[in-house]
Each structure stands twice: as structure tokens, then as C-alpha cells.
Amino acid sequence: MGLQKNKIAIVSPGQNIYSETFIQEQKKGLKGEIFYYFNGTVPTFLENKGKLFSKFDLIIFKIKQKIAFTKFSATEQAFIRSLKKNKIDVVLAQYGPTADKIVSVCEKLNLPLITHFHGYDASEYSIITQCNNYKEVFLYSKYVIAVSLSMRQRLIELGCPNEKIVYNVYGPNxxxxxxxxxxxxxxxxxxxxxxxxxxxxxxxxxxxxxxxxxxxxxxxxxxxxxxxxxxxxxxxxxxxxxxxxxxxxxxxxxxxxxxxxxxxxxxxxxxxxxxxxxxxxxxxxxxxxxxxxxxxxxxxxxxxxxxxxxxxxxxxxxxxxxxxxxxxxxxxxxxxxxxxxxxxxxxxxxxFTLKKHLDVIDDLIEKALIER
The missing domain is CATH 3.40.50.2000 (Glycogen Phosphorylase B;)
Known part of the structure; x- marks a missing residue:
């Protein structure tokens, strides 16, 4: 499979946050067709497409959940539908809590998940506890990206298998x-x-x-x-x-x-x-x-x-x-x-060039798809 054909879902809690230049560079620089999902740990918007569900959709999704037709929330169902519709090949989750909230979705669709940690998500005590020490994330993710050596060690201490962790520092434009x-x-x-x-x-x-x-x-x-x-x-x-x-x-x-x-x-x-x-x-x-x-x-x-x-x-x-x-x-x-x-x-x-940073992620995406 050529990299240019990969459909990559980048999932992030926010959109165009001024301090998150690294996400903007990934959106522009990764090889493949990028689908940028945002707004919440389970995203509710797709960039250039708008909200993932209408009021009518929300009613249907809630009915399905109520009658035990599905275990997924209305937001998760809308995200699942969009991933299927756009024939996504791989998911790149920005921040640990994002991965924690969408790991069950990726598992349902058998989509490879790459989890990108950035800072607070690997260090703030309450966040780590809320995410159950990322047990499910570490188990399912194909790769886990750490942006510092100290973060790499911290993730190992939390239980992430050493072989899944990739040290990859950001690169400036x-x-x-x-x-x-x-x-x-x-x-x-x-x-x-x-x-x-x-x-x-x-x-x-x-x-x-x-x-x-x-x-x-x-x-x-x-x-x-x-x-x-x-x-x-x-x-x-x-x-x-x-x-x-x-x-x-x-x-x-x-x-x-x-x-x-x-x-x-x-x-x-x-x-x-x-x-x-x-x-x-x-x-x-x-x-x-x-x-x-x-x-x-x-x-x-x-x-x-x-x-x-x-x-x-x-x-x-x-x-x-x-x-x-x-x-x-x-x-x-x-x-x-x-x-x-x-x-x-x-x-x-x-x-620490931007090209090197992006090349590492491109390589991980390709490997994740081969191992799928």
C-alpha cells in the first residue's frame, strides 16, 4: 500500500489551538489523506465537513443505546459512522486521554491506533488515574509516541511495553x-x-x-x-x-x-x-x-x-x-x-528537523497498516 493512499484520521480535543503547532504541522506534512477530527476527547466535528451528527441523528443514536442495540454513546456512534464512511485506514490520537476515549471505537472497527503523548497526559496524576493508567491504550495501540526521554521512561513505568514506545521529538518549521x-x-x-x-x-x-x-x-x-x-x-x-x-x-x-x-x-x-x-x-x-x-x-x-x-x-x-x-x-x-x-x-x-519528525510518524503509520 502506497503512503499517498492512506486515509489517516488525526483526532484531537481542540482545533487550531495556538500552542499546538505540532499538530498543525502533522496535518499539513504527513503523507496520505488527512481527516482531522476534533472537539472533545470523542470528537464531534470533522474539519471542512462540520458536525458529525444532526439533531435527528442524535435521537436515533440515543434510541439505539437505550434499547441496548449498542454499547456506544451517541457521540461514539457518530464517530464510528464517519470513520466507516470515510474508509479510514489508521487513527493517530493526539494526547493519551483522547486515545483512552476512542480505543474501543478503534477496536470495534479493527483500526490500527497510534497514540501520541505530549506532556500533561503522561504526567498529571489525576489525568492518568482517570484513564486507568492507560491500560487499554497501551494494550491496543500499535505504537505509542513519546516526545522526550523522561516521558518515555514514565510511560514504561505506567506499564507501556518498551517495544511499542517510539521516541520522536517535534521539529520546528x-x-x-x-x-x-x-x-x-x-x-x-x-x-x-x-x-x-x-x-x-x-x-x-x-x-x-x-x-x-x-x-x-x-x-x-x-x-x-x-x-x-x-x-x-x-x-x-x-x-x-x-x-x-x-x-x-x-x-x-x-x-x-x-x-x-x-x-x-x-x-x-x-x-x-x-x-x-x-x-x-x-x-x-x-x-x-x-x-x-x-x-x-x-x-x-x-x-x-x-x-x-x-x-x-x-x-x-x-x-x-x-x-x-x-x-x-x-x-x-x-x-x-x-x-x-x-x-x-x-x-x-x-x-531535530520537522522532516525527521514527520518521517518517523509516516513510517509508524505504514508499519501499523502492514501489521494490521
Whole structure:
């Protein structure tokens, strides 16, 4: 079977979430005909087609369930009907909870399932418990994708067979490799959701210490989330409004511009109290591909892609003092910042390209279909 003929269902809880650039790249870059299902762990929409069921369909589905004609819910029945109608060959589930909710559907239709874990789904305690430690997912999935080495180990500890796990880091879009930072400014750039595991307040607190020595330095943190207002208030309290900018969600073109005009990328990721962790942050890969050094933490998949002391600096989680020191170091040593950035770009080009990431998934899809 040629790859170009495969009909691939990509299933994701949301659609076009700004932080999920990796899913958008998979939709555009995987070989085969893509059917993108979304909206809920059991999807209710198919991209470019609309809702999977009408009000009349819903009534019929509920009647079937009520008279014990089927064990599947109305939403599941609609999803099953759509998969059959579109003659789907293989299902790629984005996030563990998605796979947990649709594994019985795939099993009914004898469809190969590839489960792609991304971060919280392999680390947040309550999510893992709700999904029964992914026992059914691990049993049925042909392959399970882990985006970091620490995630790979975590999935093994949860019971996933080692032979099913494939370590496959994301790859940044090639446009980031074309960026050439000037290293003339004193600006630090960060991009990501304002959530507990990204701890943007720690980045702000570290930068505040930098201002004691470099009062003209700037920090830009792009993104939005539940901690956004907290960070706005912290900036006001510290009276550093003129130095710190929170522009909200920024698009790719704007991000490319910030990368070109910045000295380093910064992100103080931590393990949240809930257990939530990063996978491997795409923005860090994008910044490194652009040729900026990265200052971050020894957290999740970050040490897989940033070499401490060569392509950036990695500090311990919660170590605000050390993060500030590393930011000051690059302000005082711009030529080294450039050298670190160049080494980071070469590392990405050699090991973490988008093509490599997509090729691995294409290969898994082909193998899953052969083993069907």
C-alpha cells in the first residue's frame, strides 16, 4: 500500500489551538489523506465537513443505546459512522486521554491506533488515574509516541511495553532556520501559555534581578493563560512596566521578528503540584533553530534538545537566582551568546528537523497498516 493512499484520521480535543503547532504541522506534512477530527476527547466535528451528527441523528443514536442495540454513546456512534464512511485506514490520537476515549471505537472497527503523548497526559496524576493508567491504550495501540526521554521512561513505568514506545521529538518549521539574530539588542524573548508548568512569574522575577545591573534590558513574554493577570500584577508591583511586555498571543511572523531582534530565549519550566510537566517545548526548538541561545531548566525534554553550556544554559527548577545570572552572562558576553546560538542551530539541523519528525510518524503509520 502506497503512503499517498492512506486515509489517516488525526483526532484531537481542540482545533487550531495556538500552542499546538505540532499538530498543525502533522496535518499539513504527513503523507496520505488527512481527516482531522476534533472537539472533545470523542470528537464531534470533522474539519471542512462540520458536525458529525444532526439533531435527528442524535435521537436515533440515543434510541439505539437505550434499547441496548449498542454499547456506544451517541457521540461514539457518530464517530464510528464517519470513520466507516470515510474508509479510514489508521487513527493517530493526539494526547493519551483522547486515545483512552476512542480505543474501543478503534477496536470495534479493527483500526490500527497510534497514540501520541505530549506532556500533561503522561504526567498529571489525576489525568492518568482517570484513564486507568492507560491500560487499554497501551494494550491496543500499535505504537505509542513519546516526545522526550523522561516521558518515555514514565510511560514504561505506567506499564507501556518498551517495544511499542517510539521516541520522536517535534521539529520546528524550516522557516526558523532562516532567522539570523543580530545580537545587538538587550531583549529576552519567551513564548508559551501562562500556566503553572511554564511558571512565567519565575522568568519575570529572574529578569527583575537582571535590571539591577542592566536597567535598559527588555523582556517580552508572548502568550496567554490563567496566570496572565497574575504576571501583569507582578510587573506592576515590581514597577518594571517599561521593561517587560506581555503582548498576548503572537503569530509566527511576529515571533520570527522577535527572535531576530533578541539576545536569548528564556523559559523557566517546572513540575506543577498536579504533576503536570512539559513534553519538549516546541518554542524552545524554534528559538534554537533560529540561532538564539536558550536559558531554561533541567525539566522534562528540555535537556534532550538544549546542551547545557554549549547551546544554552539549564538551571534547576525554582532557581531564580541562577537564571538571572545566566541572563546577565549573555548580556556581558554577546559573542558567546552568538556562538551558543550557532551551535544550537546546527544541533537542530542535524537532529531535530520537522522532516525527521514527520518521517518517523509516516513510517509508524505504514508499519501499523502492514501489521494490521
Amino acid at each position: 524550516s522557516v526558523f532556520l532562516d532567522v539570523k539574530p543580530s545580537f545587538k539588542s538587550s531583549t529576552f524573548i519567551a513564548v508559551g501559555r501562562f500556566v503553572n508548568k511554564k511558571a512565567p512569574y519565575y522568568t519575570i522575577l529572574a529578569f527583575n534581578k537582571v535590571l539591577n545591573k542592566f536597567p535598559d534590558a527588555k523582556l517580552v513574554i508572548g502568550g496567554n493563560g490563567v496566570l496572565y493577570e497574575t504576571c501583569v500584577n507582578l510587573i506592576r508591583y515590581l514597577k518594571i512596566d517599561n521593561n517587560v511586555s506581555l503582548p498576548g498571543i503572537i503569530g509566527r511572523e511576529d515571533f520570527l521578528g522577535y527572535l531576530e531582534d533578541s539576545l536569548a530565549f528564556v523559559q523557566h519550566s517546572i513540575t506543577a503540584i498536579s504533576g503536570d510537566q512539559e513534553g519538549t517545548p516546541v518554542a524552545i526548538l524554534e528559538a534554537s533553530a533560529a540561532g538564539l541561545p536558550v536559558i531554561s531548566t533541567q525539566h522534562a525534554g528540555i535537556p534532550d534538545v538544549i546542551i547545557d553550556g554549549k547551546t544554552g544554559f539549564l538551571v534547576e527548577e525554582h532557581d531564580v537566582e541562577m537564571m538571572a545570572e545566566k541572563m546577565i552572562f549573555f548580556l556581558e558576553n554577546r559573542s558567546l551568546a552568538m556562538q551558543f546560538g550557532e551551535k544550537g542551530k546546527e544541533l537542530v539541523k542535524s537532529n
